[in-house]
Amino acid sequence: MKKLKFRNFNEPVLLDENDDAILEFAPRATLPTRIGFNIYNQAQEKIGKVERIRSDFGYLNLPRFHIHIGPEVIGIKKEQKNYSDRYEFFKSEYDIKGEWSGPAFEILKEGEIAASVKVNTIGEPNRYHLDLFDLTLEAQIAGILFVICWIMEDESNRVDQTK
Numbered sequence: 001m002k003k004l005k006f007r008n009f010n011e012p013v014l015l016d017e018n019d020d021a022i023l024e025f026a027p028r029a030t031l032p033t034r035i036g037f038n039i040y041n042q043a044q045e046k047i048g049k050v051e052r053i054r055s056d057f058g059y060l061n062l063p064r065f066h067i068h069i070g071p072e073v074i075g076i077k078k079e080q081k082n083y084s085d086r087y088e089f090f091k092s093e094y095d096i097k098g099e100w101s102g103p104a105f106e107i108l109k110e111g112e113i114a115a116s117v118k119v120n121t122i123g124e125p126n127r128y129h130l131d132l133f134d135l136t137l138e139a140q141i142a143g144i145l146f147v148i149c150w151i152m153e154d155e156s157n158r159v160d161q162t163k
Contacts (some may be wrong), residue, residue: 002135007141009149011062012037014142023142025050035144039069041153052142053152064090065150067143072075074140076147087151094140100148107141109134 004022005015012025023039030036030051039048047071055062067074075090089095094114098105102119118130128145132138 002132002138004130004132004138006130006145006149008127009146009153012146012149014138014145023047023139025146039143047139048143050146050150053141058095063154065147067140067147069139069143072140074143076151078151094145100152109137109140118143128143141156 003017004143005012005019007015014023016022020042022042025037025039028036028038028049032052033053035054036049036051038046041047048067050068051066053064053066053151055064062078062080064075064077067076074092074094076087076092077090078085078087079085093110095108095111096105097108097113100119102121104116104118105117106113107117112134114132114134114137116133118129118131120127127149130141130145132141
């Protein structure tokens with residue numbers, strides 16, 4: 001097991017126990033219908049990317065997120081069911097058990113716990129504290145957490161715009 005921290009969407013860095021950066025997310029150029037970030041390791045080598053694909057249909061905003069780590073692609077999409085919005089994984093072996101907003105949730109791969117996440121909502125810049133059980137999934141779990149932060153930021157901005 002490895003203990004890690006992830007800050008938030010505005011400071012997208014995965015940190016180890018000593019607060020050293022392991023992975024960083026940096027904006028990248030994309031098509032007008034997409035927004036993207038590259039994922040870099042400690043040696044500043046690009047190891048993957050995350051994309052948000054806009055999918056607007058009239059009043060509905062149903063974005064899709066793709067996390068690319070090597071040959072693996074993890075998809076998360078927004079669905080509207082029974083007049084409520086929900087996000088779910090697609091074309092993926094991943095799932096979330098619990099509520100993203102906290103106080104804790106688990107990230108599963110093929111039904112097995114890959115990471116346990118505690119959400120800190122009180123004033124600390126390291127919002128997410130992780131216990132990573134499958135060390136080979138470090139970049140994938142960081143990508144999923146980044147997308148969760150991105151979704152929460154989008155939803156927060158959407159609510160602010162309606163006020």
